[in-house]
Amino acid sequence: MSKQKVRVRFAPSPTGPLHIGGVRTALYNYLFTKKLGGDMLLRIEDTDQTRYVPGAEDYIIESLKWCGIAYNEGVGVGGPHAPYRQSERKSIYRQYIQHLIENNNAYYAFDTPQHLDEIRKQHESQKKTFQYDQTNRLQFCNSLVITAAETKARLESDTPYVVRIKIPQNEEIFVNDLIRGQVRVNSSQLDDKVIFKSDGLPTYHLANVVDDYLMEISHVIRGEEWLPSAPLHVLLYRYLGWEDAMPQFAHLPLLLKPEGNGKLSKRDGDRLGFPVFPLQWTDPNTNEISSGYKESGYLADAFINMLAFLGWNPGTEQEIFSMEQLIEAFSLERVGRSGSKFDPEKAKWFNHKYVQQMNNEILAQLVTPELALKVIHPDNRLLLTIVGLVKNRMTFVHEFWNQASFFFYAPNNYDSKAVKERWNAESAYTMKTVSTVIQTTQPFTAQDAKARVMHHIAQQQLNTGQVMNALRLLIVGASKGPDLFEIIQIIGKEETLQRIKKGITVLG
RNA sequence: GGUCCGUUCGUCUAGUCGGUUAGGACGCCAGGUUUUCAUCCUGGAAAUCAGGGGUUCGAGUCCCCUACGGACUGCCA
Numbered sequence: 001m002s003k004q005k006v007r008v009r010f011a012p013s014p015t016g017p018l019h020i021g022g023v024r025t026a027l028y029n030y031l032f033t034k035k036l037g038g039d040m041l042l043r044i045e046d047t048d049q050t051r052y053v054p055g056a057e058d059y060i061i062e063s064l065k066w067c068g069i070a071y072n073e074g075v076g077v078g079g080p081h082a083p084y085r086q087s088e089r090k091s092i093y094r095q096y097i098q099h100l101i102e103n104n105n106a107y108y109a110f111d112t113p114q115h116l117d118e119i120r121k122q123h124e125s126q127k128k129t130f131q132y133d134q135t136n137r138l139q140f141c142n143s144l145v146i147t148a149a150e151t152k153a154r155l156e157s158d159t160p161y162v163v164r165i166k167i168p169q170n171e172e173i174f175v176n177d178l179i180r181g182q183v184r185v186n187s188s189q190l191d192d193k194v195i196f197k198s199d200g201l202p203t204y205h206l207a208n209v210v211d212d213y214l215m216e217i218s219h220v221i222r223g224e225e226w227l228p229s230a231p232l233h234v235l236l237y238r239y240l241g242w243e244d245a246m247p248q249f250a251h252l253p254l255l256l257k258p259e260g261n262g263k264l265s266k267r268d269g270d271r272l273g274f275p276v277f278p279l280q281w282t283d284p285n286t287n288e289i290s291s292g293y294k295e296s297g298y299l300a301d302a303f304i305n306m307l308a309f310l311g312w313n314p315g316t317e318q319e320i321f322s323m324e325q326l327i328e329a330f331s332l333e334r335v336g337r338s339g340s341k342f343d344p345e346k347a348k349w350f351n352h353k354y355v356q357q358m359n360n361e362i363l364a365q366l367v368t369p370e371l372a373l374k375v376i377h378p379d380n381r382l383l384l385t386i387v388g389l390v391k392n393r394m395t396f397v398h399e400f401w402n403q404a405s406f407f408f409y410a411p412n413n414y415d416s417k418a419v420k421e422r423w424n425a426e427s428a429y430t431m432k433t434v435s436t437v438i439q440t441t442q443p444f445t446a447q448d449a450k451a452r453v454m455h456h457i458a459q460q461q462l463n464t465g466q467v468m469n470a471l472r473l474l475i476v477g478a479s480k481g482p483d484l485f486e487i488i489q490i491i492g493k494e495e496t497l498q499r500i501k502k503g504i505t506v507l508g
Numbered sequence: 509g510g511u512c513c514g515u516u517c518g519u520c521u522a523g524u525c526g527g528u529u530a531g532g533a534c535g536c537c538a539g540g541u542u543u544u545c546a547u548c549c550u551g552g553a554a555a556u557c558a559g560g561g562g563u564u565c566g567a568g569u570c571c572c573c574u575a576c577g578g579a580c581u582g583c584c585a
Binding site for chain 1: 509510511512513514515519520521522523524531532533534535542543544545546547548577578579580581582583584585
């Protein structure tokens with residue numbers, strides 16, 4: 001191992017929002033490099049102008065920011081290897097293409113897309129797959145076939161062309177993958193991939209290799225979908241004379257759909273019943289909205305924690321990890337090799353855990369905007385108390401109102417199931433007597449009220465459960481909520497008496 | 509079809525050098541705690557380690573084959 005500084009990159013293509021698989025790739029890159037004290041850069045791979053989606057780049061940046069994945073170089077922050085947008089690096093790639101051609105490792109090809117399409121269709125109809133490769137490259141229109149003069153003439157007359165890599169015959173190519181070990185492929189299986197398009201931009205393969213080299217990337221950590229083209233990349237490093245500086249590869253297992261099979265994709269949107277994007281996304285063409293984890297109520301830390309465990313584990317039984325702890329514990333050796341199906345239930349559990357461990361001050365702050373919308377501006381100490389009382393019933397912050405509305409408003413209706421189970425013929429009378437007891441409670445605290453009511457129950461030989469359940473029904477409107485006397489203390493004596501009175505009237 | 513990658517409870521996974529009652533978590537079920545709901549606690553069901561062959565005294569762990577799944581197979585990334 002060289003002493004080269006660890007440098008990784010996250011290199012998405014701005015063709016839409018980043019889905020959770022992409023976020024996980026970014027996360028693993030981040031954890032890996034931070035653990036080793038390295039850098040991480042964000043490079044935007046926008047060499048396909050036809051698939052460019054406005055807003056996607058900003059979305060990617062915003063998502064990483066929300067997740068706390070702080071890259072220290074690249075689009076948005078700049079750095080010594082700028083520009084970091086491949087479309088802005090157009091002029092850089094030319095010389096490398098030239099180098100490949102001059103060394104007979106690449107060639108000009110003038111075949112029209114239409115022609116190739118036709119051939120592809122023909123093969124398809126015969127249930128074969130067409131591949132432009134060493135077996136047939138001499139049957140096409142390229143600089144290996146036509147004369148140098150003819151090639152020159154075509155280039156000078158602006159005839160559209162692409163550049164293809166000239167894959168060697170029968171060579172064993174080895175890819176050393178940090179997760180999968182050594183992968184061996186015979187070059188005869190590979191096709192002469194287009195590395196430079198007729199629009200003047202390189203394709204992913206070339207741009208990726210050139211930029212990774214120029215940006216001094218030490219480790220390429222990317223999705224498994226790139227494994228099949230990794231041998232091609234190895235070849236490019238070799239032909240460009242960069243084999244010694246070739247980064248180490250790690251191909252991450254894919255994130256699969258929870259139902260059935262197949263890899264999770266952007267297209268899945270909300271179809272699966274859970275968000276596949278970190279942030280909400282509005283399609284600029286259709287205006288279709290896809291939900292995001294953030295907007296669905298997930299805490300960034302919980303989201304990250306959950307994502308980290310999809311394909312990686314620390315080898316201990318600890319499951320709750322802060323970003324700092326993840327960095328400390330992370331290693332590529334502990335990343336699994338098989339794809340994982342995403343489990344929305346487990347995601348909820350993580351969020352629940354994070355809500356539970358969140359301190360009341362922060363939770364109170366998070367809940368304040370929603371209350372403000374309802375024109376409720378509780379005293380801070382009071383809100384802190386309420387938050388503390390209902391916290392363990394919440395998986396999401398937005399569930400607060402559902403769990404705590406009765407602290408602010410008397411119930412408008414009574415849960416029918418609760419009425420059926422908790423209210424009977426004697427309830428009205430019993431509640432009247434309880435009301436009297438509460439009326440005379442002084443001072444009015446949870447403890448005093450409880451003592452008085454319990455004393456009353458004992459004295460009258462009433463059933464504690466029945467009394468308490470009926471009383472809760474009148475105060476809360478349902479069979480839920482924290483300690484009833486805590487609620488009573490918070491809403492106060494007058495409000496308590498009114499709710500009892502109203503409840504008796506309504507329920508009879 | 510071809511190439512490559514993968515396969516331990518329903519799901520996420522532990523299992524790194526072959527000897528475990530195959531462990532944990534989510535979810536599920538039951539019991540306990542509580543005046544309710546939730547939390548929490550305890551317990552339970554749940555993997556013949558994809559299947560079949562080897563190697564070995566002994567294999568989830570090593571080897572081979574098969575099956576199944578996935579990715580890739582574009583002038584997309």
